Amino acid sequence: MTVARTVELEGHIIDSGTMGACFGAVMDMGGEFEVEEFDVGRHKHAETYCRMRVMADTEEELRAILHELNQQxxxxxxxxxxxxxxxxxxxxxxxxFYSTTNHPTAVRVDGEWHDVEGVEMDCALVVDRADGVRVxxxxxxxIEAGDLVVTGETGIRVDPPERPRNGGGGSFGFMQGGVSSERPSASLIEEIADEMREVNAEDGTxxxxxxxxxxxxxxxxxLAAIVKSGYVDAISAGNGFAVHDLERDLYGTSLGVDTESLEHPRKGHKHHIYTISEIARLGGIExxxxxxVVDEGVMYECVRNDVPYVLAGSIRxxxxxxxxxxxxxxxxxxIREQAQEADLVLMLSTLLHSVAVGNCLPSTTKTVCVDINPATVTQLLDRGSAQAIGMVTDIGAFIPMLADELLEASYET
Structure with a gap:
């Protein structure tokens, strides 16, 4: 005896690969499907509709298949x-309980669809009826005892970003950026700078x-010049970034190495711990x-220009x-509060903190990942952002080029 449910797909489901992904998921998970209705959009702005019956041997298998289709x-x-x-x-x-994706989601409560607030992956969905209905x-x-948590797959609608038929969206179109060290950096950096200007002009973050x-x-x-100019509205980093930025100001070194001459000053390996001691003695960065004591650098510009920062610690x-x-x-x-307010995120050569921020981002947030290691960029993009581009390049070359484009000044190293 088999069990079955009917599901619907609508949108640019052919172009974006959604329909094929759903067909494949059903078969890979041991189920079967029968297309009951299929209406193909006949011009580039028209959407395609597919209605199909999904069958499985048991309720448990069907629930697993429906969960995968829901994510698509x-x-x-x-x-x-x-x-x-x-x-x-x-x-x-x-x-x-229903485990969320990072895609825009709606939940049906009391016969009406309600958009989910604070979209984020790997969370639970909680319905609050204290003042109307909020999800x-x-x-x-x-989670607190008594919270009304959404369970199962019923009454949940997920809306993954789709690739438009006209291929629009520039560098931030659906998976248009990809990852490549062959990409012409100057033209891509120009587009990133244009996006930053647009976000800035619209009072975004x-x-x-x-x-x-x-x-x-x-x-x-x-980067300090970009912060000073107002094109960066928030900083997320670890203890290490702030320490070495401050060390560069106090001692002219980073990790004990003179960043200008590349020489190793005597006791240079202790400069970072001396820096921490000096800042602690004064009470903090501000x-x-x-x-x-601190009069230049990224953290200095953050303080002087009221740019908020989060320094998240680690065991190291x-x-x-x-x-x-x-x-x-x-x-x-x-980090979650910062991420939810961001309109554009620059992930600059830090895997762990970028993953932490990426986990908190909706899939619709535009993201730029830059690292010299292509595996790092690929891992960051693979975590679910559909509006992401990656650049495999030296961060020490990327940021001065971005500053040149934004500020029309030379910041060559």
Whole structure:
């Protein structure tokens, strides 16, 4: 005996590969399908509609198939309201809770569809009826006993970004950017700069996720100039980036190496820990800027221009700086708040912090990933952003070129 449900697909499902992905998922997971209705859009702006019956041997197998199809944007035909179940305890979700994607999502409650607030992958969906109906994502550790959690696949609609038929969208079109070290950097950087100008003009938010390699490779001054100019609205980084940026100001070194002469000064290997000590003695980065001890660099420009920053700590950190958030849950919440406000994210040569930020981003947020290691760029893009481009290049070359384009000044290293 087989069980079956009917699902619907609508949009540019042929061009974007969605229909093929759904057919493949059903067969790969041991099910079968029968196309009941298929209406192909006949011009470039028209959408395609597909209605198909999905069959499996057991209810459990069918639920697994429907979950996969849901992630691809398929919706169960004749939808019912989502199933809600109260969380049994703090930090505990019902067994069959719905785990979110990073795509725009809607949930059917009381016969109406409600857009999910704070779209983020790997979260639960919680319905709040305190003041009307609100549906929002919650990380598992934030679940409270009694929260109404969405379970199963019923009454959930996912809307993955699609590739338009006309191939539009510029560098940020659906998977148009890809990853390549062969890409003409100058033209791509020009497009990124144009996007930053547009976000700036619309009072949007550009978030830069920064790794220590920016300082080591000589891109620090150019990034500081970009921050000063107002084209970066927030910084997300680790303790290491801030320490080496400050070390460069106090001692002229990064990781104990003179970034100008590439010489190793005596006791240079201790400069980073001396830097942490000096900043801690003053009470923090803002106090060091106020005292005139720090008078240039990225962190200096953040303080002087009221650009908020989140420094998330790790188990490897020396010190750390007083400004570094050492509680990992608190750091996640701070990163999440930044990510949800971002319109454009620059992931600059830091895998771990970029992954952390990427996990909090909706798939529609435009993202630029830059790293000398192609595996790093590929891993970042593969985490689910449909509006992402990648550049395999030296970060010390990329940032000065971006500053040149934005500020019409030379920041060659």
């Amino acid at each position: 944007g398929a919706t169960v035909a004749d939808p019912r309201d989502a199933t809600l179940e109260a969380a049994p305890g703090d930090g505990i979700v019902p067994v069959d 929002r994502t919650k990380v598992l550790n934030a 550009v978030l830069a996720v920064c790794g220590p390699a920016i300082v080591h490779s000589g891109g620090r001054d150019a 106090e060091a800027v106020a005292e005139g 950190d020396d010190g750390p700086l007083p400004d570094t958030i050492t509680d990992s849950i608190e750091a996640q919440d701070a």
